[in-house]
Amino acid sequence: MDQTLIQQSAIKLEVLLRQYAAADSEAAELLEGLKDLVFNAKIGGIKSPIDRRDIPGSWYFFEGNLRRYKDLEEAFAEFKFQITGGETPARQATLQRIAEIKAQQSKSGQ
8 A cells, every 4th residue: 555645645635625614514524524534544544455335425426415526526536545455456457457358349349
């Protein structure tokens, strides 16, 4: 896990959440719900991947109003990606395989 990327993603997410929290109660709720994770990420305290199900907040983007803030949604997704393990060899292999399948489908006209 890349601690620098984890810290950067936590800081970016926190800045955006604070920005939107002033006018959006859901952003304020998410900021409160993530405060411990964000704090730990900023101080380098996340040493092993966190299970995606243990990260609060996805609901706000799928069913709540926060999906209208694309920059916040992207920051949340990046933060979640980083604290769940970031770029691992297994993920790289999966992405490579997906790219190969897409390339094959393009060639065959699907």
